Amino acid sequence: LKASVVVKSLSMKLLLAVCSALLLVSVVLTDPSDPLPNFVFLLNDDQDLTLGGMTPMSRTLAFMQDGVYFKNFFANTPLCCPSRATLISGKYPHNFVSSDGSGCMKMNVSTPEFYNFTFPVYLKELGYTVGAYGKLLNPSGTPACKSQVMPGIDDFLLMCNSDRYFNVALANTTTKYFTGFQPDDYLTAVVGNASIRFVERALQNKKPFFVYIGPHAPHYPATPAPWYKDVFPILRPPMTPNYNITAKDHHFLLRQQKPLNKYEEDLIAELFRDRWRTLLSVDDLFMEVVSLIANYSAVDNTYFVWSSDHGYQLGQFCLPREKHQPYENDIRVPFFIRGPSIKKQLSCNEVVSMVDVAPTLLELAGIKSPSVMEGVSFIELLQDKEDNAVWNKDKHLVEFWSQSDGIKINHYVDGPNNTFIGVRLLNQTHNVAYLEFYQNVVGEHLFNLTPCDYEWYNLTVDPYQLNNLYNTAAMDRHLLHELKEYLHNKIHCRGSQCHQL
Numbered sequence: 161l162k163a164s165v166v167v168k169s170l171s172m173k174l175l176l177a178v179c180s181a182l183l184l185v186s187v188v189l190t191d192p193s194d195p196l197p198n199f200v201f202l203l204n205d206d207q208d209l210t211l212g213g214m215t216p217m218s219r220t221l222a223f224m225q226d227g228v229y230f231k232n233f234f235a236n237t238p239l240c241c242p243s244r245a246t247l248i249s250g251k252y253p254h255n256f257v258s259s260d261g262s263g264c265m266k267m268n269v270s271t272p273e274f275y276n277f278t279f280p281v282y283l284k285e286l287g288y289t290v291g292a293y294g295k296l297l298n299p300s301g302t303p304a305c306k307s308q309v310m311p312g313i314d315d316f317l318l319m320c321n322s323d324r325y326f327n328v329a330l331a332n333t334t335t336k337y338f339t340g341f342q343p344d345d346y347l348t349a350v351v352g353n354a355s356i357r358f359v360e361r362a363l364q365n366k367k368p369f370f371v372y373i374g375p376h377a378p379h380y381p382a383t384p385a386p387w388y389k390d391v392f393p394i395l396r397p398p399m400t401p402n403y404n405i406t407a408k409d410h411h412f413l414l415r416q417q418k419p420l421n422k423y424e425e426d427l428i429a430e431l432f433r434d435r436w437r438t439l440l441s442v443d444d445l446f447m448e449v450v451s452l453i454a455n456y457s458a459v460d461n462t463y464f465v466w467s468s469d470h471g472y473q474l475g476q477f478c479l480p481r482e483k484h485q486p487y488e489n490d491i492r493v494p495f496f497i498r499g500p501s502i503k504k505q506l507s508c509n510e511v512v513s514m515v516d517v518a519p520t521l522l523e524l525a526g527i528k529s530p531s532v533m534e535g536v537s538f539i540e541l542l543q544d545k546e547d548n549a550v551w552n553k554d555k556h557l558v559e560f561w562s563q564s565d566g567i568k569i570n571h572y573v574d575g576p577n578n579t580f581i582g583v584r585l586l587n588q589t590h591n592v593a594y595l596e597f598y599q600n601v602v603g604e605h606l607f608n609l610t611p612c613d614y615e616w617y618n619l620t621v622d623p624y625q626l627n628n629l630y631n632t633a634a635m636d637r638h639l640l641h642e643l644k645e646y647l648h649n650k651i652h653c654r655g656s657q658c659h660q661l
Contacts, residue, residue: 201465206471208468216439217443224496228496241269244295251533257561265561279312281311296374299319302320305331315358326347327339359371397429404425412575417478460500466496473489486560486582497542510554536553555586556584558580561600579599580598583643595615614631
């Protein structure tokens, strides 16, 4: 990596006394004599799929295409902290939303009750050494930022402030400190170098490892590394059919949007270029990790995963920059996985979502998914085995609690009636989105109230969700009844009961 920098020693490790309840729910599936596989999990921050966000990471893309690419992978919520909490817990956001609007983006995720049941704890129990670097959750949801124990995680270097690539507050196992403003302090390089040190120690000690790498890129302000600041000088974002469109038949927030002016469009274009520039450094980081593992002849015993916490908008429906919506730009994200026993060079069409990742990682490690997890392992889509079950999931739950009256580049991008729930149905006969929008009332009970707005899209003929078909002759009313029943059961499900829906 460019700008290699030695940070403070991470030799001290925190010990976690795993409670006996965890021992009861963790069922080992593999032969204890088999060597445990390693894991490298790369989770980018706000990396889009629909606007070409994978393109700058060309070497990572080429490497990961040797495995399985999920074409229909979705985030369960288009917001950083709740989506990341879903990733590490295998639970839907409605099961850790706070009752009073407090917490990490309204999520109650900084408590032992949450962290003690995340997948690193189960991996640690099995014998893994676990490292986490960069952005795990947002600072208010990261115990290390409050000098608290990180259950299941042996070594870490985690962000404790946001929206910056220099002068970053970081916490490791011994202290908290700020980086500076020199090239050596560029956040992606710092995160990458810490990740590489952890992986090399594990390889040298012949310890099975799980490394979580969470660059801040390409999150706003998308500050590129000094050595990449001038690339892509004339690049502009794709003018998708829903770009700079005021959608008069959509929910309130979108109906109020004014067209983007040239100044606003130029700001969007520069941000688009900077987002791609930051991802060049992530490409460097990931391939350095791959190269290191290859040097130890361990690639064939390592699972590599690449995804993003959610997508992004750059001018779609006149929203200049943000997520916070239930549309394809916001919830459809990259997801690749390759490794031992994984199918080769496959594009998978099945519907999979963020809540399913933790159960899948645990099963790949040889642990049966704990009953507290609400997602379902999709290991049968990854491996060719005669006893694999048939994957029958064709619906995806999306949920979001409005954060504030957010304004970005002179446009409202969130508001009090932008809380929503929805379901995406995607199979061989249907490609539909059904959405309900609510006045912002804290807690899941609000979904028993009457929605402010409804939306229905047939994405087979309208992939950019331009035409709201709710309550029109083109809407399938029988299907509406089915999806509404599913949605309102799913939004209240807990634990293993979620598997039955």
